[in-house]
Amino acid sequence: MSSSEASASDSSGLVVVADPEDAVAAEIRDFVEDSGHEAVILDVFDAAQLFTVTVEDSVAVVEPAVPMILRLPSPPLRRISFDAEFQFNECLAHLWAVAALTPAPVINRPGPGGLGTRVSASAALTELRAGLPGGSVEVFSSRPPEPVGPAEAESTQWWVQDLASWTTVPWPERSGGSGPFRARWSAPDPLFENVVVLRDHAWPSSAVELDRLRLEERSTDIVARLGLDLAAVVWRISPDLTSAKPVMVEPFPDVEQLRMVWLGFGPQLLKVLFP
Amino acid sequence: MRPFLSAAERRDVTGRLWAAPQQGLVFPGAEMTAGERRRRKRGKDVKESKEGKDSKDGKESKEGKDSKDGKDEKEGKDSKDYKDGKDGKDHKDHKDGKDGKDHKDGKDDKDGKDHKDGKDDKEGSDWAMAPSGPDGFVRQRFEPAALPSAGMPQAPADRAHPLTEEEETAAELRSSRVNRLLRGRGVVI
Numbered sequence: 001m002s003s004s005e006a007s008a009s010d011s012s013g014l015v016v017v018a019d020p021e022d023a024v025a026a027e028i029r030d031f032v033e034d035s036g037h038e039a040v041i042l043d044v045f046d047a048a049q050l051f052t053v054t055v056e057d058s059v060a061v062v063e064p065a066v067p068m069i070l071r072l073p074s075p076p077l078r079r080i081s082f083d084a085e086f087q088f089n090e091c092l093a094h095l096w097a098v099a100a101l102t103p104a105p106v107i108n109r110p111g112p113g114g115l116g117t118r119v120s121a122s123a124a125l126t127e128l129r130a131g132l133p134g135g136s137v138e139v140f141s142s143r144p145p146e147p148v149g150p151a152e153a154e155s156t157q158w159w160v161q162d163l164a165s166w167t168t169v170p171w172p173e174r175s176g177g178s179g180p181f182r183a184r185w186s187a188p189d190p191l192f193e194n195v196v197v198l199r200d201h202a203w204p205s206s207a208v209e210l211d212r213l214r215l216e217e218r219s220t221d222i223v224a225r226l227g228l229d230l231a232a233v234v235w236r237i238s239p240d241l242t243s244a245k246p247v248m249v250e251p252f253p254d255v256e257q258l259r260m261v262w263l264g265f266g267p268q269l270l271k272v273l274f275p
Numbered sequence: 276m277r278p279f280l281s282a283a284e285r286r287d288v289t290g291r292l293w294a295a296p297q298q299g300l301v302f303p304g305a306e307m308t309a310g311e312r313r314r315r316k317r318g319k320d321v322k323e324s325k326e327g328k329d330s331k332d333g334k335e336s337k338e339g340k341d342s343k344d345g346k347d348e349k350e351g352k353d354s355k356d357y358k359d360g361k362d363g364k365d366h367k368d369h370k371d372g373k374d375g376k377d378h379k380d381g382k383d384d385k386d387g388k389d390h391k392d393g394k395d396d397k398e399g400s401d402w403a404m405a406p407s408g409p410d411g412f413v414r415q416r417f418e419p420a421a422l423p424s425a426g427m428p429q430a431p432a433d434r435a436h437p438l439t440e441e442e443e444t445a446a447e448l449r450s451s452r453v454n455r456l457l458r459g460r461g462v463v464i
Binding site: 071114116161168185186205206209234236237239240257 | 411412444447448449451457460461462463
């Protein structure tokens with residue numbers, strides 16, 4: 001059967017667009033293959049060459065229409081080659097169109113506004129986009145910023161994060177890094193829970209009973225408002241367990257986060273990819 | 276620069292995806308390549324290692340870190356950041372050839388190296404300046420060293436009263452794998 005004769009319903013293969021050594025991509029590929037479907041991991045260049053987008057009678061047609069998961073590796077921060085960057089951006093633009101237009105399932109499908117998600121490097125901005133009440137003040141600076149604004153409730157410690165190394169230390173300690181830096185109020189000894197969301201399903205990572213906080217329901221709500229299919233929401237739990245505040249939304253959960261919930265997440269992922 | 280896939284390579288990927296056996300249907304050319312057999316075997320080995328384990332206990336990552344560590348910055352010290360433009364060059368000029376250079380032949384890259392051959396720049400000064408564009412990429416992740424704790428409550432030598440249910444639950448959550456994982460990477464703020 002040639003590619004032009006096959007339809008989306010006949011395809012049983014998954015394309016994961018990721019760095020070939022991405023641990024999550026490898027885990028998903030192996031799991032999908034073990035379930036009886038085919039799966040490949042392609043980098044941006046190879047994936048872009050796999051697909052064709054044509055417009056017929058004002059209708060965009062993507063071929064082949066196969067399910068996709070996008071875990072795009074970030075390009076080099078410094079340009080090494082004009083040609084390499086041009087080729088990368090051309091492939092990225094094509095993949096954006098493919099993933100946005102294909103009728104096949106796409107995990108974290110990009111929208112018309114861009115390839116990126118609505119999750120920002122700024123937690124405060126992400127909270128706004130998710131429709132959450134304003135949280136603690138957040139500061140970005142080239143140097144470790146001093147505490148700004150009043151502390152809130154149990155958030156009495158000013159934490160400073162080095163964005164180069166992701167090291168976070170309590171003020172006035174210094175990480176020793178060169179920054180840049182991001183800082184925010186939090187608890188002196190915060191307590192966390194991680195919830196992985198896949199569309200309308202959510203799985204807390206720990207087995208601790210926290211039903212009254214409704215973390216699964218709140219996490220699916222946040223992820224939906226951010227326009228995502230898959231994400232991990234990190235919650236900071238108050239010491240008395242009476243309240244929880246989302247502190248981070250990760251649109252590309254890592255392999256450790258997913259493995260903790262794989263018993264529920266894995267089968268649901270197959271249902272989403274191969275309905 | 277990454278070469279484009281040949282037509283034969285592209286057909287092979289498409290054919291493999293679409294030629295997968297479905298519900299009793301067998302398509303011609305669906306035989307697995309050696310690479311596919313190796314991957315299938317590796318997948319089975321991984322699956323066998325997973326058997327018998329409760330996934331909620333979590334598994335140790337093979338390398339302990341995200342696969343993207345430091346790989347994006349291959350050769351940064353000598354190559355020019357055209358976006359800065361502070362060297363006075365008008366990068367649009369390459370089309371006009373005003374300075375006589377053909378930027379597309381890679382000659383502006385002093386080392387002339389393909390970026391995949393370069394070394395990681397871990398100095399941090401330029402690499403640390405994350406772009407402010409849309410957050411649509413897998414973030415590079417590093418595993419920081421053990422962090423100092425601020426105000427970590429010390430377990431009392433002896434308790435005058437038993438723990439409340441909330442305190443027990445909080446202690447259980449604190450000792451959970453996900454908390455240790457997140458705290459080990461740095462307090463999430």
